[in-house]
Amino acid sequence: MIENAVKQTKPLPSFAGSAAHEVRLTLAGTVQNPAFIRFLQRLGDERLAALTTYDYLALDALQRDCAQPLLPDLADRLPGLVELGAVERQGRGAGIRYLLSRELFASLGQAAPIPAAKA
Numbered sequence: 001m002i003e004n005a006v007k008q009t010k011p012l013p014s015f016a017g018s019a020a021h022e023v024r025l026t027l028a029g030t031v032q033n034p035a036f037i038r039f040l041q042r043l044g045d046e047r048l049a050a051l052t053t054y055d056y057l058a059l060d061a062l063q064r065d066c067a068q069p070l071l072p073d074l075a076d077r078l079p080g081l082v083e084l085g086a087v088e089r090q091g092r093g094a095g096i097r098y099l100l101s102r103e104l105f106a107s108l109g110q111a112a113p114i115p116a117a118k119a
Helices: 002-007 034-043 045-049 053-063 078-084 102-107
Strands: 087-090 097-100
Touching (some): 034 045, 034 053, 053 078, 053 097, 097 102
């Protein structure tokens, strides 16, 4: 469910309003970023099949331009996403920033978004 939401650039499922004996789930159906869908398609099915839910959440955070540092579980996924070619690393030490691959965006004829997320 989470992976599909990310792949389709829809808001992540919300469990707001859940209680001890009741679960409320809200799924939004609006595609928010068609360019990111094309970005994922450009990665190819073989590479996408190797991704975990945490990988998808990390990519989602980057594409949504989250300014705050990623949660440790997500930040730990970034080196593998760099190896995969989906993410680029810029800077050194505490100044390292991660962004979606400019090469993939260029292959779509689009400019990559400005880097935002720090590990």
